[in-house]
Amino acid sequence: MIASLIDTALRLRWVVLAMLLVLIGAGIWAFQQQPVDAYPDISEQMVQVIAVFPGRAPEEVERLVTIPLENAMLGLPKVEVVRSRTIFGLSLVQMIFHESAEPYWARQRVQENLVNLELPEGVDFELGPLATAYGEIYRYELVSDGRYSPMELRTLNDWVVIRQLMRVQGVAEVANLGGLERQFAVQFTPAELRRYDVTLADIEEAIQQNNASGGGSIIPRGDLSIVVRGRGQIETITDLEHTFIRSVNGSPIYLKDLAEVREDHLPQNGIFSKDDRDDGVSGIVLLRRGENPSQVLERVQQAVAELNESGLPEGVQIVPYYDRSYLVEATLHTVTHSVSAGITLVVLVLILFMGRPAMALLVAATIPFSVLFALVMMYLVDIPIGLLSIGAIDFGILVDGAVIMGESIARRLGASGTRDPREVWKIVRATALDIHWPVFVSMASIMVAFLPLLSLTRIEGLLFRPMALTLLFALTGALLFSLLVVPVIATFLFRRGYQEWVNPVLGWVYPIYGQILYGLLRVRWLVATVAVSGLLLLSATLFPRLGVEFLPYLDEGVIWVRANFPDGTRLEKTSELGRRLREICLEYDEIEFAVVQAGRNDDGTDPFPPSRIEMMIGPKPRSQWKDFKDKHELVAEIGNRFRDEFPTTRFNFTQPIIDSVTEDANGTSANLAVELSGDDLDVLLELAHQTVDLLRSVPGNQDVAIEQEGPQPQLVIVPDRQLCARYNVRIEEVMHLINMAIGGEPVGQVTEGERTFDIVARLDRDARRSPLVIGQLPIHTEDGVPVPLSQVASISVVDGQTIIAREDGRRRITVRCDIFGRDQGGFVAEAQARFAEQILLPPGYRVSWLGMFENLDRAYRHFSVLIPVTVAIIFIALIAAFGSVRAACVLMMPVPFAVASGALALYLRGMHLNVSTGVGFATLFGIAMTDAVLMFKGVSTYRLAGYALDEAIVRGRLDRLRPGLMTALSSIVGLLPASLATDLGSDVQRPLATVIVWGLAGSTLFTLFITPVIYRLFVPPLSEKQ
Template identity: 25%
Template structure:
């Protein structure tokens, strides 16, 4: 069947070429990189920075203004939580009760559809039984989004025509524009779920009643409220007809101004109206606020745009920007006193599209470099220009086909998904190498007169089954990734799809398209010498034009290529002996192409860094690739001799892979775990070996690899989240957040700092006023463009940068003077500009400076967090740190006390960062309780509600009505003046009306009591909970830190130093839970998949022993991956410099923990680790089927013959896979944090799997020799 398909496409070449053109055009249309082709429409794959791995969550949000967290918890959160527990598909419910509102987080199972869960919640909310909640309280369903959807934050600022900030705007003015113009304008954008406001002051009409006037006129407070409410009303009176025309009749009575309110009548005494102005003062003022925004130390107004669940974040952001351009001209403007015209402008301070573009840029660059380096390897090892171009063509075609599959299978493009293509590049090009190399062999060995199409067909079908088997094992190896659940499934599921798409695409191109291309490549010859000369002259002219118009190096390459081919044509007309010069001329085109590819790699890869010269980078690339390929060439050259030695000395040779497998096991599990049985055996006979120096040395050298869920993605910004003490007020917190912003902004590498305290007016943000969120945008190491690619600038002979004003400055001088990108001159042949000081080498160094400058008394430290990372952690665990302990208990005081004990213990754990440990101070908010004396109120004929209404209105203030002023709406609030309610003595004088008409002081009816209470109350599954947050020290893994903490707490409990109170329970929580869950699942699935791979090998070879021989390659590769991880953590490994650059720094070598990303690298390795074995075993079978062996010498001769026949393609496939990973291993752009851990085990495993080119023949030889002996 497969052979017939290959034959059909080879014979019907027009169908093949049309299919190829269709794939290329369709792939360009769906590519996520924003390629613009005018002739084609654009339908790109949806794009985000990383997958949304948050929980399937809905929020029920309930406001109850002015109520304490305890009231909210008792009367709203707890009863509503218990009521909602019965919704089908609910996994867990968390709640948070904070001053004025309740947030209930309902987490559904992953298989529950998002909008189906919303409809079930709405059904429940619509049928809430009477009496479950207080009167007038109405719970609402939060936006159809998660906190991860906060993709665009902005401020509204006055700017002049040059974009410079201006003053002249009051905060309440800007907030009004935000609330009633900008907010609704942006909310109408496609894909936007919500736009929420933050900062400034909400305008309100404030009526401060005079209690003495109320007493004099004998007017109770509730009467004032009723009068205000009745003074704000429009009515409709249907219609009347005048002169046969219909007029609509309206009674206009809405409040439009302060004067309207002042004239409202409260009562009439002796036909004299008593108005509001007679009993109080009416003014415009700010409403109570529970959040604000600060930018570089100045208070500002802003908003956040939330993308709808399932929407394409990049598309939403672009839609928002389009809408901003649309509404911007209509924003208010004013002329300031100095004549400056200031217009309100929307200024973004967090725009996720930049991270998305930079991440895509990193991947685009990595893919481009991988393709280039694969081309280089193929050219060098095949040494045939046509074959090299043929093999290389598979990569761009297959990658475009992957984009098509992603678009129509619903797989979004992000750093993880596209990494699937990056780690598959080597395998993809391997398929072309195997096929092309076999076709070339058939072309060389074809009998004279055989048709070209027959030769290519024979060469293709001979290895088609082997190629299909290799791809099948690779695809099957990724089944564990497809079976991952929860966060890890959402994170790496897309990668499994893209890698599978890539392999299937490469298989289709290799078997269906490549044979046809081979027919044209190897059959096409320019027989007419005149046409050939014209083509080469054309190349020379194009090269000259490119040189003139700025494409210097490309022009030189074309010029040299054309000239060289013309010279070669002239030279070959003459008779020459086979001298070295003749041989050089014959290969000159290849050498020139190799030189050009190396130069391109050096220019765009820049492995030694952008601050080193292009020549040095090109030279390093040539040396690095040359060194690896040279080693491969030597291995190929001496392969026959080495294999013969191995066949003679089988025992000695087999000792090598055995020891390597044992070494890999020690690295993975640790020396104590692997050889624990030895120590137990010695202990059984009374010998203690673990205390010996040798044992201790090995145990220290091989402790086992630490575990964590995922390495952090560098987002290009930090989220500083300290907290102040619970008792702090909003004014204190405003000063602190402004101080934090100013201190951080002074750091030269920081571009912008915007701090938020409290909450945005959204159900997605349940923060109290003591919680800060400071978004810190830091500059990239080098100046970059929109896509995150570094930009070159003009420099003089001394390396100083040229400015547009004619000055020349060094990099250091330009940094000191604050030179911006707009002042430099872009030049493709220039030099990159470094934004960081020499001592700053990584984002971690910037974070350490932030930590140092933000040490303020009364403010806690904060773990290192980033915006997306933080949203994900909070969505998954409810905590604002990657690790923590959840303490459950019967009451808040007991939970807090136990949490504080745990805080002290955690600070003693060596692997825990001491300054990041923080237990919730739950019961730390000062409360003033007004305890109503029931005996006293009964004496005056009052009930509880009468007194409570006065307390609520006079002290807290009550919004009585809302004005309607065009599109704007403002509340009207009634309250006592500030000076009469700001201290307990004043509160005692508040007047409470009694039924007799008299008014009595509040102090006679209530007792005042100061207590400590909760700032916020959290619960999970209706049980009260508190958090103890902590973070790991550098060099330690998450799982290791949690195990250390668990053990330390257990020791304190056993020693009696920590008593767990009755009703208290605790558990560790955080992202490490994802790692534990993923590890458990992988421990079940991976063995099953390895078994399936074995079965595929068995079905291919119909031999258990042959399948085991090939399977040995997986053990070697597995060990190689772990050994490479171990070497990365050893400070002595590759600790030397090349051209002044440390090699460890170049490859970013540091301790790498065993994360899910690393396991994905291993899983990818399993699929390709058997490829060399499959190739060798296929030809061993063929060799032995051709030769009837009768003695040991013939057996070994047949083994060597098969090995020699397949060593070249085996080395080429391994070489391309390994060398193609080099740009990934040295990558430093956005997203490299996730790609590098996946690439390390692949590189190490493929290095060690090369032994299989000896191991499989040796094992095969052993079997055949035993068969011979039995005969």
């Protein structure tokens, strides 16, 4: 079939050229249509339900909201995990769907189950935005020249900036962080209420009855129709002050007479601060799932420019401090440098060996052709252009087939000396038909090595499957170009013949190399024994010394810090401590900005307590650094300063994208999370403390702590049912009084044009802090007699939960631990062994080892199956290709030496085994055999010609030395720049490229000197396929 395709292509040469031009145009067009991003979206398929129950303690929210929501979601199809976190007034329930679930389908299933769900009155719930943990693409600060207060800036952000940015196509949500949300407060004391014999219910009723609008339809007036409007809504603070309450002796009592009416703000959920500014206003722009991040960022930047130019008051500007386009541009620069350097080195190798620029450029043309072919295929199957995928392409591998085809054509044309175009066509055809099988086998073996990578799942699958598909598409394009296009173009390019050029260095090497081979063949048993013994010794020494981790460190350009201050720390105090953290960061010349987010944002997607800080630190460009050689040193120095100054605070240093992704996937962003689950929180807390002590005894631990907040004081008001019945007071009336007077439940709204602001009626600030004053709140019986709240309810201060975490219907407490100076796998293995010996779990309680380690464990189990399957597939393919088990064994021999060489490179460079290196090793399985396949072809030719076995081996090896060295060196130098790169965006490519480059170097040496000896020992039988 392949032979007939080649024959058809050479007979329809102009058709092939026309199709080539069409592909070039289609590839360029596909590139313009596809989204480009630094990394693929590796976040889980998740749907969130955000439920707000204002003023309720975590225990009440869990019982009345979280558990019913969880129960409704547990039976959803394709749901893998149901996870929840409950804090004061907020419940966040997360459903992790299987990655095959379509996002809109998953949201529809959740929405359907919410329709018939009955929740208490006052609960507002909604689905989280159609975004992912990867979707935070833009962060900004609203900066003023001092003329605007935090409340005014927050109002501008809510009603101007966010509304404008939400209109941008591709934006899922814009979340506010910081500032003071404006409202109107009616504040009173119990004494004033008693003085005027007024209850809170009277005030609520008066505000609602005096805040209304009406419509009187239309009345005729001559030839006109006039619309009748009634405008009685409250529009100013004066309107609110003059709300009529009741008459006393004919004199009206207004709201201002018995309460203070003022502009106020809601209690803050979070405080934003940056550099030397303490209380700022920020916004976080979330990308809608599936959108093109580069295009959306361009539209966001344009909308921000328009707002800064004419959409905001004078003295107010939107200033971005995090823009994902920087990561894309920096990664693009790194990848472009590595790719261009790799392509340049490949072309130089081709020219060095082939001598003639025309033939070298023809072979090198495989690279743009295969990339364009890959772009077309990526467009057809809807794979975004990931710079990770493009940067991981070894352009030297792509030219392997073209090198074999081009070198054979050049050698035979040069040997013939013909200048007749018809003879050239015949020689090219005969060469292509003769050499097509080694070309196909060498390229197909590489492609087969990538096929099992398509079975990767979860984060590692989302990260590396697009890369594997991109490489498969590129290799397919390279194979088609080598078999069909190179022969066609050669008939045009060398229609007047080809004068072969042999590198003089190779001419000097040939006889020396031949004598070395003869010598090795004479002592073949000794050579084989030494080689195998060296391999076993190297493997036994290296692999136990290599550390294990899930992914290499991914540098996203900024530093992300999570800090947990002591339990119960007030939000204002947390922000004050955050100021000191910013000051420490700005002491370093390498730091450009420092941002602190205390508490949580206002959209409810991050249910963090007031004692929690998230911090973004922005380093300056690396060229401006003075005292630190890399980011690891800088992070270590800042971390030591933080821990020295705040010894009781837990710090975790990471990157914003990977932090969000791992937290959504595993419920925590820690390297290691020990999850304890059961029913009783007190028992779980005791087990958690034991686990903390245990982890702190394992070498390599850092920042070991319980992730959930501990108990905090709660003012608990419990109605006495018998006393309520005696005074004719309903429980609902007591709870309503608590919600309004203390919790600030809205009783109406003030309308200012398009903007509306809540009205709350509650005790003044000082009164709300005193249980004694709260107990004096009057509540009317059915007879209209006022009774103090303390007369019908008990009021006490007790400890309660701050945050309650659950997973799959069970409460859980997580102990987090970062690992420093040690590989993840070794640390966890030791910790698990100690846990099994020292901690006894009660019946019904269980432990799970999660975090990045869970991903590592899953990836390890996957690769333990994946690698043997890959080897088996390649082995079976070789048997089918060469018709002999012994031939397949000989061809597979370079693979273990390639693996050992790659492991040696990792050890010498201080790298760990991870998913990236695993992909590199899988790639090696296919590449390492290319030269051996060529040798087989050459040796078989001379054996069939009747040469003695030793002479056939030496002649066949020498005959294929040049193409073998060309393919090996071009593959090595193609990824050499990526293996040495250290700039932003090189983190995933570097370990992968290191394994391939140095593993291929080892396998090349093995194929040059050891494979001929192994061939002599096995003596594979000849077959028609060989």
